[in-house]
Amino acid sequence: MSVLDVSDLKMYFETLEGPVHAVEDIAFSVEKGRVLGLVGESGSGKTSIALTLMGLLPPNAKVLSGSVRLGGEELLKVPEERLRREIRWKRISLVAQGAMNSLNPVFTIGDQIKEAITTHTDTPEPEAAEQVKELLKKVGISPDRYSSYPHELSGGMKQRVIIAMALALSPDLVIADEPTTALDVIVQAEILTLLKSLQREMRMSMILITHDLALVAEMSNTIAIAYGGQTVEYGSASDIFHKPRHPYTIGLLKSVPNIAAKKTRLTSIPGSPPDLVHPPTGCRFAARCSFATSKCVSEMPPLEDTGERGHLARCWYWRDMGL
Amino acid sequence: MSSEALISLVNLTKHFESKQGLKNTLLRKKTIIRALDGVSFEIKKGEIFGVAGESGCGKTTLGRTIIRLAEPTAGSIFYGGRDITHLDKSSMRSLRPKIQIVFQDPYESINPRMSVFEVVAEGLGINRRVLGMKRQEQVREAVKRSLELVQLTPPEQFMVRYPHELSGGQRQRVAIARALVLEPDFIIADEPVSMLDASIRAEVLNVVTDLRDKLGLTFLFITHDLALSKHVTDRLGIMYLGKFAEIAPSEELTSKPLHPYTQALIAAIPVPDPDGKKVKVLAGGEVPSAIAIPSGCRFHPRCPFAKELCKTQEPELRQVEQEHYVACHYYQEAYDSFKTTV
Numbered sequence: 220m221s222v223l224d225v226s227d228l229k230m231y232f233e234t235l236e237g238p239v240h241a242v243e244d245i246a247f248s249v250e251k252g253r254v255l256g257l258v259g260e261s262g263s264g265k266t267s268i269a270l271t272l273m274g275l276l277p278p279n280a281k282v283l284s285g286s287v288r289l290g291g292e293e294l295l296k297v298p299e300e301r302l303r304r305e306i307r308w309k310r311i312s313l314v315a316q317g318a319m320n321s322l323n324p325v326f327t328i329g330d331q332i333k334e335a336i337t338t339h340t341d342t343p344e345p346e347a348a349e350q351v352k353e354l355l356k357k358v359g360i361s362p363d364r365y366s367s368y369p370h371e372l373s374g375g376m377k378q379r380v381i382i383a384m385a386l387a388l389s390p391d392l393v394i395a396d397e398p399t400t401a402l403d404v405i406v407q408a409e410i411l412t413l414l415k416s417l418q419r420e421m422r423m424s425m426i427l428i429t430h431d432l433a434l435v436a437e438m439s440n441t442i443a444i445a446y447g448g449q450t451v452e453y454g455s456a457s458d459i460f461h462k463p464r465h466p467y468t469i470g471l472l473k474s475v476p477n478i479a480a481k482k483t484r485l486t487s488i489p490g491s492p493p494d495l496v497h498p499p500t501g502c503r504f505a506a507r508c509s510f511a512t513s514k515c516v517s518e519m520p521p522l523e524d525t526g527e528r529g530h531l532a533r534c535w536y537w538r539d540m541g542l
Numbered sequence: 543m544s545s546e547a548l549i550s551l552v553n554l555t556k557h558f559e560s561k562q563g564l565k566n567t568l569l570r571k572k573t574i575i576r577a578l579d580g581v582s583f584e585i586k587k588g589e590i591f592g593v594a595g596e597s598g599c600g601k602t603t604l605g606r607t608i609i610r611l612a613e614p615t616a617g618s619i620f621y622g623g624r625d626i627t628h629l630d631k632s633s634m635r636s637l638r639p640k641i642q643i644v645f646q647d648p649y650e651s652i653n654p655r656m657s658v659f660e661v662v663a664e665g666l667g668i669n670r671r672v673l674g675m676k677r678q679e680q681v682r683e684a685v686k687r688s689l690e691l692v693q694l695t696p697p698e699q700f701m702v703r704y705p706h707e708l709s710g711g712q713r714q715r716v717a718i719a720r721a722l723v724l725e726p727d728f729i730i731a732d733e734p735v736s737m738l739d740a741s742i743r744a745e746v747l748n749v750v751t752d753l754r755d756k757l758g759l760t761f762l763f764i765t766h767d768l769a770l771s772k773h774v775t776d777r778l779g780i781m782y783l784g785k786f787a788e789i790a791p792s793e794e795l796t797s798k799p800l801h802p803y804t805q806a807l808i809a810a811i812p813v814p815d816p817d818g819k820k821v822k823v824l825a826g827g828e829v830p831s832a833i834a835i836p837s838g839c840r841f842h843p844r845c846p847f848a849k850e851l852c853k854t855q856e857p858e859l860r861q862v863e864q865e866h867y868v869a870c871h872y873y874q875e876a877y878d879s880f881k882t883t884v
Binding site: 471472487 | 710711739743747748769770772773774793796806809811813814815818821822823829
């Protein structure tokens with residue numbers, strides 16, 4: 220059963236240079252109790268997608284079309300007032316990129332987590348405070364730290380506080396946008412281990428947004444690869460890594476260094492991401508693709524079902540592609 | 543590869559003093575930050591030597607101290623056998639072209655108002671006296687050659703462009719070309735690809751390995767990314783709180799790590815394979831401050847193998863195998879355990 224279904228999502232930002240087509244045909248689903256890895260590099264639209272799902276887009280953003288269904292309900296049609304009262308944080312929460320640096324320095328961490336509970340529910344203060352202590356334990360912080368201030372905590376601890384906040388109202392879906400980007404590798408491993416065990420324990424559904432393929436391999440069941448605002452490939456983690464069908468995914472896989480592999484010369488994908496003010500008419504990856512033909516330059520390929528376990532690819536020649 | 547050392551460091555130390563903070567102000571005291579706490583090693587001619595470690599381990603201070611952007615507190619730096627630790631300003635200036643540095647962020651280290659030609663030629667202007675290069679034509683040739691070396695070809699096309707017209711990878715290659723134009727022997731690359739998207743990192747990294755292969759240049763490659771540095775460097779040193787924990791050839795260091803800290807780093811790195819090994823936390827906690835470095839072995843408060851000896855006696859970095867150095871009293875026990883758990 221899917222918790223979230225996103226299809227044909229189109230969104231642009233109005234800017235002085237003209238509209239920036241940040242999201243153009245994004246599609247994916249998140250199954251109950253599973254982790255979807257949403258992978259993209261700069262300009263892929265991955266953070267815009269997170270903001271769209273949360274209904275937190277800035278005023279210059281316009282959603283043109285598409286559908287975002289949370290448990291069957293169309294989110295794009297829900298008025299802001301109801302989003303705020305009933306959906307955001309209660310049913311979908313966000314661990315935003317760099318959120319650990321946005322904790323309020325003059326309030327204790329306990330009170331900040333408590334605020335998330337009391338703002339959205341009628342829970343009385345003392346009961347909410349008890350819940351906060353339970354949450355702190357859950358994320359591996361001693362409840363004695365309830366009265367600590369953010370500056371007294373390390374980066375890894377602050378990120379745990381953010382995770383506790385995101386879980387405070389037991390949402391149906393947690394979106395984690397680059398949850399470990401600023402952390403050192405050992406702390407990152409601690410946070411990943413924590414997220415994984417919480418996710419299993421609470422049967423939590425999660426979207427992990429990252430640029431790092433190694434992270435999604437570690438965490439996800441399903442993977443969506445985004446490029447230039449489009450889903451270019453979608454499938455099970457194992458299919459994406461072992462039977463990729465899109466040349467961008469293949470290039471990305473070859474460019475990621477693997478500590479467990481023999482020493483080798485790394486490869487890169489030549490060129491740079493497309494200009495989203497004047498996006499190409501055909502395939503958005505064509506300019507960097509070594510297999511591109513004139514058809515790729517002139518016609519945009521659809522996201523096609525390969526017929527293999529729900530594996531989708533947006534390439535005219537997906538049948539010929541492979542590692 | 544010749545085994546002759548181009549750079550040798552003997553007990554190189556850099557302590558920073560800080561008088562900031564309420565306590566320091568009131569008590570008129572100062573805090574000593576031991577960023578680099580006695581580092582000795584050699585970089586061979588034509589070698590890419592990698593230094594890896596977490597934030598605050600002293601890796602950036604190491605690079606800056608070697609080229610004397612920071613004055614060492616103690617110890618010596620030898621370049622080609624010559625002690626350059628206390629060279630005066632003018633002798634240092636004549637040496638500068640030989641030792642160059644490439645910084646992390648090509649969006650900040652390159653002047654956006656200069657064309658690629660001006661960016662690369664700028665160093666020649668400042669160092670013209672050193673190189674005895676006078677004519678415009680010679681400058682143009684040197685710039686062209688540098689751009690070709692970093693594969694920005696044809697160079698004539700790139701010379702007239704401005705930084706905003708280049709991709710991140712191209713910008714970083716311009717930064718390398720700017721270093722190359724002075725014909726250095728030794729380049730320090732401080733996190734040269736950490737600001738770039740994964741898919742374009744290799745275009746910069748392969749320039750580094752090609753320069754070593756073709757021109758025999760020597761590199762100090764500073765990074766926090768052990769997985770990446772394994773594939774780029776010949777030898778790797780792992781730093782922890784201002785000292786080396788382990789030094790070995792890159793392949794060996796990553797497949798047979800002997801120091802418990804190296805092991806913890808390697809076990810924590812995710813592998814890009816959903817069926818591969820999963821991350822493990824072998825040593826929890828976070829790096830202590832360089833103001834209060836633990837007694838004995840500086841890693842002992844986090845080390846799962848720590849014993850009494852580790853609290854009191856600091857282990858020396860000693861050779862335990864051909865080219866494999868480790869600073870740990872109980873590395874054998876640690877490695878036996880690592881083999882069975884990871």
